[in-house]
Amino acid sequence: MKGIAVLGSTGSIGLSTLDVIERHPDRFRAIALTAHRNVERMAEQCRRIKPSFAVMVDADAANRLRDALSDLDASPEVLSGAQALETVAVLPEVDYVMAAIVGAAGLMSSLAAARAGKRLLLANKEALVVAGAILMRAARDNDATLLPIDSEHNAIFQCLPARFNREISQSEDQYPGRGRNHAWENSGVERILLTASGGPFRDAPADSLATVTPEQACAHPNWSMGRKISVDSATMMNKGLEIIEACWLFATVPDRIQVVVHRQSVIHSMVQYNDGSVLAQLGNPDMRTPIAHALAWPERIPAGVEPLNLFEIARLDFESPAPEQFPCLRLAYRAAAESGTAPVVMNAANEVAVAAFLDRQIGFMDIASVVERSMDRLPAEPVDLSGLEQVLEVDRQARTVAKHCVSETVP
Numbered sequence: 336m337k338g339i340a341v342l343g344s345t346g347s348i349g350l351s352t353l354d355v356i357e358r359h360p361d362r363f364r365a366i367a368l369t370a371h372r373n374v375e376r377m378a379e380q381c382r383r384i385k386p387s388f389a390v391m392v393d394a395d396a397a398n399r400l401r402d403a404l405s406d407l408d409a410s411p412e413v414l415s416g417a418q419a420l421e422t423v424a425v426l427p428e429v430d431y432v433m434a435a436i437v438g439a440a441g442l443m444s445s446l447a448a449a450r451a452g453k454r455l456l457l458a459n460k461e462a463l464v465v466a467g468a469i470l471m472r473a474a475r476d477n478d479a480t481l482l483p484i485d486s487e488h489n490a491i492f493q494c495l496p497a498r499f500n501r502e503i504s505q506s507e508d509q510y511p512g513r514g515r516n517h518a519w520e521n522s523g524v525e526r527i528l529l530t531a532s533g534g535p536f537r538d539a540p541a542d543s544l545a546t547v548t549p550e551q552a553c554a555h556p557n558w559s560m561g562r563k564i565s566v567d568s569a570t571m572m573n574k575g576l577e578i579i580e581a582c583w584l585f586a587t588v589p590d591r592i593q594v595v596v597h598r599q600s601v602i603h604s605m606v607q608y609n610d611g612s613v614l615a616q617l618g619n620p621d622m623r624t625p626i627a628h629a630l631a632w633p634e635r636i637p638a639g640v641e642p643l644n645l646f647e648i649a650r651l652d653f654e655s656p657a658p659e660q661f662p663c664l665r666l667a668y669r670a671a672a673e674s675g676t677a678p679v680v681m682n683a684a685n686e687v688a689v690a691a692f693l694d695r696q697i698g699f700m701d702i703a704s705v706v707e708r709s710m711d712r713l714p715a716e717p718v719d720l721s722g723l724e725q726v727l728e729v730d731r732q733a734r735t736v737a738k739h740c741v742s743e744t745v746p
């Protein structure tokens with residue numbers, strides 16, 4: 336029986352995680368659930384799942400949750416504040432931590448889980464983007480098992496030989512390294528083919544995007560996700576973040592990662608080998624597959640996902656992304672090449688810009704412009720590996736600069 340902390344249990348990944356956990360009561364028990372401020376959904380989850388701990392980061396929401404659960408005989412211990420996320424991530428009875436908080440807000444708890452040597456199921460890609468060097472090193476030094484939940488990275492993990500994944504997790508030779516290291520050479524891995532659906536605007540002419548609404552941007556054709564990642568998918572910043580995420584997880588450089596637009600979202604990514612083989616992982620677009628994979632790994636368990644019907648799908652298409660339509664993808668390549676703190680600035684500015692877009696303060700195409708101007712104003716510095724202070728400080732500065740760029744944008 337494995338004890339699990341689900342960080343971000345009220346979100347899209349959180350809900351899918353609880354769905355898989357509840358299918359396997361003989362294997363998994365949710366020890367702790369956490370949320371920002373959605374009291375109603377957390378109260379419902381506590382009644383159903385009966386965790387030992389429930390965290391509401393917002394103090395007022397925590398009080399309301401205590402009230403909402405006051406009739407329960409055995410109600411969970413309710414904690415509040417961002418620090419409580421780390422507290423539950425390192426509990427001795429927690430074996431696995433699902434890191435499903437959105438944005439850089441998930442960084443500290445993901446890092447705490449890695450430092451405590453937990454199995455870290457990482458959906459929170461932003462943590463790797465802003466502090467990949469520190470997080471990967473913490474996982475290696477503390478024997479934490481890091482399993483990717485992002486569907487593409489989970490697919491790549493599945494298409495790589497087990498030996499590769501073992502070597503990478505113990506390797507000193509990490510990104511931004513030479514891009515060719517022992518694990519790559521020994522396994523004959525040539526390239527990673529990172530698939531992208533292209534989002535809801537893949538067929539829209541670039542000049543029609545200025546007037547896109549948040550509702551249109553959040554209506555993803557293949558996946559149902561939280562609002563921030565839905566907008567990131569529409570700008571393709573999501574793919575940009577995923578390139579950087581892949582560099583860290585698989586110890587490589589952006590040159591060895593090719594983005595392939597594949598509109599059906601059936602192939603979740605591929606690995607190309609030096610003998611001409613390309614291995615792919617296929618499945619219906621449902622996050623319960625990577626979640627179940629990482630929960631049970633190296634075994635397999637049912638995830639509640641419909642089996643793939645290839646005759647219904649009938650065809651698989653592949654295209655190259657159009658760079659003029661997706662400036663965020665270009666900015667992510669720039670951040671990956673500059674490395675150091677450039678991805679921190681890019682990520683923080685993107686979070687601010689996406690929130691401003693969702694709030695209707697700026698237009699869809701202004702998102703890339705806010706990110707670019709923020710990156711221009713805060714040049715990359717080398718990352719200080721001794722702790723998170725520098726990264727957190729740059730993240731704060733970038734948010735201030737990006738908010739300024741947003742205010743300049745408003746007519």
Ligand code: NAD
Binds near residue numbers: 344371438459485
């Ligand atoms: P979501 O917005 O649906 O849920 C976010 C969760 O984080 C909620 O539980 C919320 O309460 C919590 N949260 C938000 N802000 C917080 C804060 N400041 N402090 C503490 N908790 C906070 O997001 P999601 O779509 O589930 O995505 C979660 C993460 O997984 C993101 O990093 C996203 O990029 C990644 N991801 C999601 C999907 C998907 O299909 N949804 C796929 C791949 C990767």
Ligand code: MG
Binds near residue numbers: 487577
């Ligand atoms: Mg993804």
